[in-house]
Amino acid sequence: MADYVYGPGRNHLFVPGPVNIPDQVIRAMSRQNEDYRSPAVPALTKTLLEDVKQIFKTTTGTPFLFPTTDRVFSLLWIDQQQRLNFNVDVVESDWGYGADLAALDYKLRQDPSHSIKAICIVHNETATGVTNDLSAVRKILDKHRHPALLLVDGVSSICALDFRMDEWGVDVALTGSQKALSLPTGLGIVCASPKALEASKTAKSVRVFFDWKDYLKFYKMGTYWPYTPSIQLLYGLRTALDLIFEEGLENVIKRHNRLGTATRLAVEAWGLKNCTQKEEWFSDTVTAVVVPPYIDSAEIVKHAWKRYNLSLGLGLNKVAGKVFRIGHLGHLNELQLMGALSGVEMVLKDIGYPVKLGSGVAAAAAYLSNSTPLIPSRI
Amino acid sequence: MADYVYGPGRNHLFVPGPVNIPDQVIRAMSRQNEDYRSPAVPALTKTLLEDVKQIFKTTTGTPFLFPTTDRVFSLLWIDQQQRLNFNVDVVESDWGYGADLAALDYKLRQDPSHSIKAICIVHNETATGVTNDLSAVRKILDKHRHPALLLVDGVSSICALDFRMDEWGVDVALTGSQKALSLPTGLGIVCASPKALEASKTAKSVRVFFDWKDYLKFYKMGTYWPYTPSIQLLYGLRTALDLIFEEGLENVIKRHNRLGTATRLAVEAWGLKNCTQKEEWFSDTVTAVVVPPYIDSAEIVKHAWKRYNLSLGLGLNKVAGKVFRIGHLGHLNELQLMGALSGVEMVLKDIGYPVKLGSGVAAAAAYLSNSTPLIPSRI
Amino acid sequence: MADYVYGPGRNHLFVPGPVNIPDQVIRAMSRQNEDYRSPAVPALTKTLLEDVKQIFKTTTGTPFLFPTTDRVFSLLWIDQQQRLNFNVDVVESDWGYGADLAALDYKLRQDPSHSIKAICIVHNETATGVTNDLSAVRKILDKHRHPALLLVDGVSSICALDFRMDEWGVDVALTGSQKALSLPTGLGIVCASPKALEASKTAKSVRVFFDWKDYLKFYKMGTYWPYTPSIQLLYGLRTALDLIFEEGLENVIKRHNRLGTATRLAVEAWGLKNCTQKEEWFSDTVTAVVVPPYIDSAEIVKHAWKRYNLSLGLGLNKVAGKVFRIGHLGHLNELQLMGALSGVEMVLKDIGYPVKLGSGVAAAAAYLSNSTPLIPSRI
Amino acid sequence: MADYVYGPGRNHLFVPGPVNIPDQVIRAMSRQNEDYRSPAVPALTKTLLEDVKQIFKTTTGTPFLFPTTDRVFSLLWIDQQQRLNFNVDVVESDWGYGADLAALDYKLRQDPSHSIKAICIVHNETATGVTNDLSAVRKILDKHRHPALLLVDGVSSICALDFRMDEWGVDVALTGSQKALSLPTGLGIVCASPKALEASKTAKSVRVFFDWKDYLKFYKMGTYWPYTPSIQLLYGLRTALDLIFEEGLENVIKRHNRLGTATRLAVEAWGLKNCTQKEEWFSDTVTAVVVPPYIDSAEIVKHAWKRYNLSLGLGLNKVAGKVFRIGHLGHLNELQLMGALSGVEMVLKDIGYPVKLGSGVAAAAAYLSNSTPLIPSRI
The missing domain is CATH 3.40.640.10 (Type I PLP-dependent aspartate aminotransferase-like (Major domain))
Structure with a gap:
C-alpha cells in the first residue's frame, strides 16, 4: 500500500484528535x-x-x-x-x-x-x-x-x-x-x-x-x-x-495535566498567548495558541507538516488563521511532547517569529523533570 | 488479548457477512x-x-x-x-x-x-x-x-x-x-x-x-x-x-457463481431443499438450506461452531429453526468452501440427519474441478 | 507490498513446514x-x-x-x-x-x-x-x-x-x-x-x-x-x-493423531499407498503418498498450487517425482484438513488418476465425525 | 500478550541497534x-x-x-x-x-x-x-x-x-x-x-x-x-x-549526517565530551558521550528508561560506566531526535549533572532548522 506523502521517521501527531494509537x-x-x-x-x-x-x-x-x-x-x-x-x-x-x-x-x-x-x-x-x-x-x-x-x-x-x-x-x-x-x-x-x-x-x-x-x-x-x-x-x-x-485512570489524568502544563509553560516562554482567556478554563487536552497578526497560523500548520512531519491543529471558524492548536491528549508521553514543542519552536523561527530557540523546551523540561514520576512497572 | 472461546486452527467463517478479510x-x-x-x-x-x-x-x-x-x-x-x-x-x-x-x-x-x-x-x-x-x-x-x-x-x-x-x-x-x-x-x-x-x-x-x-x-x-x-x-x-x-471484477463475479453453484449441488446431493423457490432467484452469495421438520436448524449452527469451528448463519424471523444459511461471499476460494461443505456434512450426520458422507462434497468437487480456472498469476 | 502470485482466498498451506501461524x-x-x-x-x-x-x-x-x-x-x-x-x-x-x-x-x-x-x-x-x-x-x-x-x-x-x-x-x-x-x-x-x-x-x-x-x-x-x-x-x-x-499439550498431540489418521484413511480410499512401510512408523505430522508410475508427483504439487491455491510438499531426493507429501502439523483443524483433502482429490482427478471424487473425504469425515471432541471453551 | 514493563506513550529507542522499525x-x-x-x-x-x-x-x-x-x-x-x-x-x-x-x-x-x-x-x-x-x-x-x-x-x-x-x-x-x-x-x-x-x-x-x-x-x-x-x-x-x-539513499545518508551533527552540537552545549577523539572519525550513527568521573553512566541509561521511556546505549567493556551512547541510525527523523535530546537533558539534570536545560536542544534546533529540507513528497 503506497503512502501518499512518505516522510522518513514517525509522524508526530499533535492534533486534538484523532490521536496516537498504542x-x-x-x-x-x-x-x-x-x-x-x-x-x-x-x-x-x-x-x-x-x-x-x-x-x-x-x-x-x-x-x-x-x-x-x-x-x-x-x-x-x-x-x-x-x-x-x-x-x-x-x-x-x-x-x-x-x-x-x-x-x-x-x-x-x-x-x-x-x-x-x-x-x-x-x-x-x-x-x-x-x-x-x-x-x-x-x-x-x-x-x-x-x-x-x-x-x-x-x-x-x-x-x-x-x-x-x-x-x-x-x-x-x-x-x-x-x-x-x-x-x-x-x-x-x-x-x-x-x-x-x-x-x-x-x-x-x-x-x-x-x-x-x-x-x-x-x-x-x-x-x-x-x-x-x-x-x-x-x-x-x-x-x-x-x-x-x-496505568490507572487517575494517573492518566495526572499525565494529561503534566502535558498540558508543560505546553502552556512553553507557549508562555515563546511570548505567545493562550487562546483560553482565564487560567480556570485551561485545557489539559488541547492548547490553542494565538499568533501575532502578521503571521497566518495555517502556514505554521502547513510548514510543520511539510518540513518536520509534525501534525498540528488548524484554527477553526472565527479563529482560523489566528490560532494553531497543539493536541496533547491520548497515548502520549513527556518526550513525545518535547519533540513536538521543539518542532513548534523551529517552525516559529522558520516562519519569521522571533522565538528564542530552546526557550519553550527549557520551560517545559524544568517543569517535567520535577513532576514526572518513575514508571511504576519499572521501579 | 484473550480470545474468549479459543479453538485450534482457523475459524471457518461462512455467515453471509461479516465475511473473511484478506x-x-x-x-x-x-x-x-x-x-x-x-x-x-x-x-x-x-x-x-x-x-x-x-x-x-x-x-x-x-x-x-x-x-x-x-x-x-x-x-x-x-x-x-x-x-x-x-x-x-x-x-x-x-x-x-x-x-x-x-x-x-x-x-x-x-x-x-x-x-x-x-x-x-x-x-x-x-x-x-x-x-x-x-x-x-x-x-x-x-x-x-x-x-x-x-x-x-x-x-x-x-x-x-x-x-x-x-x-x-x-x-x-x-x-x-x-x-x-x-x-x-x-x-x-x-x-x-x-x-x-x-x-x-x-x-x-x-x-x-x-x-x-x-x-x-x-x-x-x-x-x-x-x-x-x-x-x-x-x-x-x-x-x-x-x-x-x-482479480478482475468479472472474475470475482464468476468465482461467486462457482461457489454458489457448488453449494447448491451439495445441498441437492444431501437431499435437502434450497429455501429459494425458483432457480432464477438462486443467490450466488448465500444459500438458505431448509432442514427437515424434526431438526432445529439452530442446533446445526451451534454444533458447527462448537465442534468444527465453523460459523454458519442462523435462520431469521419466519424461518428461524427451519433453515440455516451458508454464506459464500467475499474473499473465499474453492477449497475453503470444500472444507465448509465437509463440515456441514459432518454436522448433519452428528445431528441425526441421514446424510451420506462425501455425497455433497463429491457433487461440488465434480463441478469445481471442471470449472475452476488456473490462477492467472501462476500460469 | 505486492504479492507476486496473488490468488483469491487463503493459501492452503500443507507442506511439512513452515506451517500455518495462528x-x-x-x-x-x-x-x-x-x-x-x-x-x-x-x-x-x-x-x-x-x-x-x-x-x-x-x-x-x-x-x-x-x-x-x-x-x-x-x-x-x-x-x-x-x-x-x-x-x-x-x-x-x-x-x-x-x-x-x-x-x-x-x-x-x-x-x-x-x-x-x-x-x-x-x-x-x-x-x-x-x-x-x-x-x-x-x-x-x-x-x-x-x-x-x-x-x-x-x-x-x-x-x-x-x-x-x-x-x-x-x-x-x-x-x-x-x-x-x-x-x-x-x-x-x-x-x-x-x-x-x-x-x-x-x-x-x-x-x-x-x-x-x-x-x-x-x-x-x-x-x-x-x-x-x-x-x-x-x-x-x-x-x-x-x-x-x-489447548493442552496432550490435546494437541491427540489432534495431530486425528489429522494423521484421517489423512491416511483418505489415501487408502483413493487407492494410493503410503510411503511409510509399516503402520508402527506412521507419522501424525506428515504423510508421503506414493503415486502410480505414470504420474509425476511434482505435477500434482504444481497443479495444486496453480489451480487451488493448495501448497503440498514435493518428494525429495530418492522419491522425487514418486511421492508428494501432505503436511498436517501445527495450528490446523479438521475442516482445514478436509478442504485440503478435497483439493488433493480434485488434483488427482485433474492429473488423470482415476479417483472417485468424495471417496477420501468421506473416509476422513466418517472417522473425524466420530472422534473430534467439542472445543472445550465452547461447551 | 502482556507487556512486562508497560509505560504510557512510545518507547524512545536510541540504542545503536536494534533500531526503530518503520x-x-x-x-x-x-x-x-x-x-x-x-x-x-x-x-x-x-x-x-x-x-x-x-x-x-x-x-x-x-x-x-x-x-x-x-x-x-x-x-x-x-x-x-x-x-x-x-x-x-x-x-x-x-x-x-x-x-x-x-x-x-x-x-x-x-x-x-x-x-x-x-x-x-x-x-x-x-x-x-x-x-x-x-x-x-x-x-x-x-x-x-x-x-x-x-x-x-x-x-x-x-x-x-x-x-x-x-x-x-x-x-x-x-x-x-x-x-x-x-x-x-x-x-x-x-x-x-x-x-x-x-x-x-x-x-x-x-x-x-x-x-x-x-x-x-x-x-x-x-x-x-x-x-x-x-x-x-x-x-x-x-x-x-x-x-x-x-527517500533516496543519498538523502538517507544526509539525514544521518544531520542527526549526527545535531547530536554532537547538543553534547558540546551540555559541556560534555565525545568519546571519539578526532572530528574526522565522528560517527553519524552513534555518539558515545563521556560523563564526568563522579557520574556512573549506567545510572543515566537506567534512569532514562525508568522515568522517560528513553532507551540509551550502555558503555561497554573499557568504557563501561564512563560513557553512554546515543544511537541515531535507522528510521528516525529530526523531532524524534529532539525528543530524545530533551530527555537526555532532563536525565542529566535528574542525575546531578549541572546542565542548562534547553541548551543542547537549542544548539541542535539552530542547526536543524537551517539544514532540514522540506519532505520532497509534500512540497
Whole structure:
C-alpha cells in the first residue's frame, strides 16, 4: 500500500484528535471478522460495557457503544432534544471563554415551573481549549433544586480530564473512540443515568439512528448487538481499557495535566498567548495558541507538516488563521511532547517569529523533570 | 488479548457477512491514526471515490463513503423516502420468492400521473438467498416510460453479483464494507445517479445524519470529509479495491457463481431443499438450506461452531429453526468452501440427519474441478 | 507490498513446514524493536525458558533458544560429534522404513567398553513420514546398561507427537520454530540434559556458533542473551506456548493423531499407498503418498498450487517425482484438513488418476465425525 | 500478550541497534508463512538480491542473505580467515581512535611478497562511535599495488553512512537487518566481490554454517534458498529497501549526517565530551558521550528508561560506566531526535549533572532548522 506523502521517521501527531494509537491496540485490532452472533462477541461485549463505566466514573449509568464518528455528537443533542420535546435555548460564550454560569444561574432561577428539561454543556471545548467546571454546574442545579437533565459532551475530556458522572449528577455523557481513548474513529460511547433512561421512555419518540431501546432489548437478550458491530473496534476498546486501567485512570489524568502544563509553560516562554482567556478554563487536552497578526497560523500548520512531519491543529471558524492548536491528549508521553514543542519552536523561527530557540523546551523540561514520576512497572 | 472461546486452527467463517478479510487488507489497516486534514487523506480519498465507481459499474454516479454499519441501510430508505416526500407502498413477497414483478408492472400501469416517485428493491435478499432480476425491473419501468427513481439495496450483491448501475438505470445503490468487499464493518458505500442528486436538491429537506449536501460541499473544496473518517478503513478499502481489480471484477463475479453453484449441488446431493423457490432467484452469495421438520436448524449452527469451528448463519424471523444459511461471499476460494461443505456434512450426520458422507462434497468437487480456472498469476 | 502470485482466498498451506501461524502469534509479533538489554527482555525470556521445558516434557533439562533456521540441525549433530570427539557410524534405513533397532541392539551389545558415546536419531523423518519409537531405543540402551548419550532431532515431532525427554532419557533434543510450534522460521530450540551439559564441559571444545557456554554465562547473569535476539520471535514464542497450554499439550498431540489418521484413511480410499512401510512408523505430522508410475508427483504439487491455491510438499531426493507429501502439523483443524483433502482429490482427478471424487473425504469425515471432541471453551 | 514493563506513550529507542522499525515494514512482516519452494518466494528473492546491491553501491558484487544475528559477524571473519588460510595480525587502536592507517601503510610496505591476504576493518565502530576512512585504506593498498582482499564490517554503517563497495574496492562487506536497514534482527547481508568469490574457491575449505557455495548452487537453479528462509523478513527487507529508495539513499545518508551533527552540537552545549577523539572519525550513527568521573553512566541509561521511556546505549567493556551512547541510525527523523535530546537533558539534570536545560536542544534546533529540507513528497 503506497503512502501518499512518505516522510522518513514517525509522524508526530499533535492534533486534538484523532490521536496516537498504542501499538498494543493496533495489534489487538489486526484481526479477522467474526460472527457477532456467536457467543464470543457477547462475552467480550459484556466486559466492555461493565468496564467502560469506570472511565465515566459511574456505577449506576448504562453505557452504549455506537458505530459512528464525531459528526454524530452534535446531532445526538438535537436528537435528544427532539425526542424529549425541548425548545433549545443556546447560551453562547465568546471564543476562549468558558460557559456562562451566571446566565445559567439566572435562567434556572427564572424557571420555578421547571420548564427547562435539560442543560447541555461541553466539558472541554476542542476548538479553543476551554474546560468547563461541571461541578459548578451541578452546584447551581442543586442550589435551585432544579430537576433538569444534565447532558455533557465529553468528547475531548473523558479519559483525559477529571470527569465524575455519578458525583456530578450527569445524566448523559458521551465520548468518541478517536480521542482520549486512543482508538481509531468509529465508536461513540454514551452513558445514560437511570433518570435519563426513564425520561427517554416517556418522551415523544421518533425512531432514530441511535435508539437506546434497540440496544436495551438486545442487552436483555444477552446478545447485545442490534446490528453488526466492528469486531476490530471491540477488541481495540478492550485493549485500550486494559491499558488505561494498567496505568490507572487517575494517573492518566495526572499525565494529561503534566502535558498540558508543560505546553502552556512553553507557549508562555515563546511570548505567545493562550487562546483560553482565564487560567480556570485551561485545557489539559488541547492548547490553542494565538499568533501575532502578521503571521497566518495555517502556514505554521502547513510548514510543520511539510518540513518536520509534525501534525498540528488548524484554527477553526472565527479563529482560523489566528490560532494553531497543539493536541496533547491520548497515548502520549513527556518526550513525545518535547519533540513536538521543539518542532513548534523551529517552525516559529522558520516562519519569521522571533522565538528564542530552546526557550519553550527549557520551560517545559524544568517543569517535567520535577513532576514526572518513575514508571511504576519499572521501579 | 484473550480470545474468549479459543479453538485450534482457523475459524471457518461462512455467515453471509461479516465475511473473511484478506490478509492484505488486515495488514493495510494495521496502522496509526493520521490527521485527516493533511493533504494525504484527501489524496487517498480521491482515488477511492474514483475507483469505487467501478464496482457499481457506473461512470456518471457520485459515490459517498459513510461511517456506519448495516443498520443504516433500511433507515436510509426511510430517510430517502421522507426527504423525497413519499408514501410508502410495501409489496412483500413470500419468503424464498423474488420480488413480485407482475405487481410492479400493474402498479406502474395504474400510475399514469407518475405519483410513484421511487421503486425500492433489494438486489439480493440475505435472509433467504433470493436474487432479484434488476434488468427486468428496469425493463418494466421503461415499458411504462415511468420516471420513478430506482433505489437498490445491494448490500449482499455488489462486488459479488453482476450489478450494472448505469446500464440498468439505477439511481441509488448501496453496499456495506463487511459484505463482498471483505472489509471490517464500518463503511456504507452509496452511489447516486445525477437524477437522484437532482431530486435530492428539490426534495423537502430534513437535516439527517447522511446528508449528501455536506459531502458535496467538501468534495468541491477537495478535502472530501465533513467529519473524521476512519483512516484505517480508507486504507483497507484502497487495498480491497486493488485486490478486486487485480482479480478482475468479472472474475470475482464468476468465482461467486462457482461457489454458489457448488453449494447448491451439495445441498441437492444431501437431499435437502434450497429455501429459494425458483432457480432464477438462486443467490450466488448465500444459500438458505431448509432442514427437515424434526431438526432445529439452530442446533446445526451451534454444533458447527462448537465442534468444527465453523460459523454458519442462523435462520431469521419466519424461518428461524427451519433453515440455516451458508454464506459464500467475499474473499473465499474453492477449497475453503470444500472444507465448509465437509463440515456441514459432518454436522448433519452428528445431528441425526441421514446424510451420506462425501455425497455433497463429491457433487461440488465434480463441478469445481471442471470449472475452476488456473490462477492467472501462476500460469 | 505486492504479492507476486496473488490468488483469491487463503493459501492452503500443507507442506511439512513452515506451517500455518495462528493469527494470535502474527499479532504478537507485529511489533517494534526493543532494547534487549533493558529489564523487559530478560523478564520475558525467563518465562520462555521455564515454559519451553514443558513441550520437551522435561523438568531437569536446560533449554536454549538459538537464532537460526533448519539448516543448523544437521550441522549441530556434526558439531556435537566433533566437540564430543566421536567417530560417526551412520546406520541408514531404506526410505519409508524406521530406524533399524536390531542393528542398534547389535552394536551396543558389541560395545562393552562403551566406546560409543552417543546415539543420534531423528524422531520423525519429514521426507517420508516415518516416526521412530524412542522408548524402544531407550529400552535397548537400558538393557545393555549403555551410557551413550541419546540425541534426538525432534524438528517435525516436538509439540505434535508424544515426546518425553525425561522419561525416555533423551540427552539432547531440538526443534525449530517453523514446525509444530507454528511460528515463522528463525528459532532453533534445543534442550540439554544435565548429563549432556556435563559431557560438553569435558569434551574437546572448538568454539562454535552455538556454544552453550556463551548462553550459560548470560543465564547466570540473568541477562540471558549473548547477542541480539529477535524481539518479535520471543513474543511470538510466548504466544505460541500460551496457545499450546490453553489447548493442552496432550490435546494437541491427540489432534495431530486425528489429522494423521484421517489423512491416511483418505489415501487408502483413493487407492494410493503410503510411503511409510509399516503402520508402527506412521507419522501424525506428515504423510508421503506414493503415486502410480505414470504420474509425476511434482505435477500434482504444481497443479495444486496453480489451480487451488493448495501448497503440498514435493518428494525429495530418492522419491522425487514418486511421492508428494501432505503436511498436517501445527495450528490446523479438521475442516482445514478436509478442504485440503478435497483439493488433493480434485488434483488427482485433474492429473488423470482415476479417483472417485468424495471417496477420501468421506473416509476422513466418517472417522473425524466420530472422534473430534467439542472445543472445550465452547461447551 | 502482556507487556512486562508497560509505560504510557512510545518507547524512545536510541540504542545503536536494534533500531526503530518503520510501520510500513511492521505491516509488511505481519503475515503468514509460505511454502518457500513455490515460485513466489524465488520471485521475491530475485528482486531483493538485485536491489540490495544498491545499498552496497556495487554492480559487480554478489549478495547473500543469511539467517542470523550480530554474533555471526566476528565469527564470519574468523571463518573467512580460516578458510582463506590466514594468520591474523590484529592492529588495535585505543578506544575512541580510528584505525591506525600509518601502521597499515607500514605493514604493506614491508610485504612485497604479498603474504598479507586480507585487510579486515570495521567501517563504523559501534561501541565508541568511530568511523574509519575506507577510501584512505583503499588508497594505501593501491599505493603499494597490494592485492590483499579488503573485508569490511559495515554493520552500523551501511545504509546510513557513505559506503562505496565498487569505488573503494571492497571485497567483502556485511551488515545486519537490525541496524540502519531498520528491520528486526535475523538477517545478515553479505556482499562479495568477484575477487572474493574467486579466492573462496581456491581456499582450503572447511564446511561452515555460511557457505557461499551452498547459496551459489541454489542461485544457479533459480530457487535461491538452500534452507528455509524467514518469509516475513524477506517481505520486510523488500519494504525496507523500497522506503530507502523512495527517500533516496543519498538523502538517507544526509539525514544521518544531520542527526549526527545535531547530536554532537547538543553534547558540546551540555559541556560534555565525545568519546571519539578526532572530528574526522565522528560517527553519524552513534555518539558515545563521556560523563564526568563522579557520574556512573549506567545510572543515566537506567534512569532514562525508568522515568522517560528513553532507551540509551550502555558503555561497554573499557568504557563501561564512563560513557553512554546515543544511537541515531535507522528510521528516525529530526523531532524524534529532539525528543530524545530533551530527555537526555532532563536525565542529566535528574542525575546531578549541572546542565542548562534547553541548551543542547537549542544548539541542535539552530542547526536543524537551517539544514532540514522540506519532505520532497509534500512540497
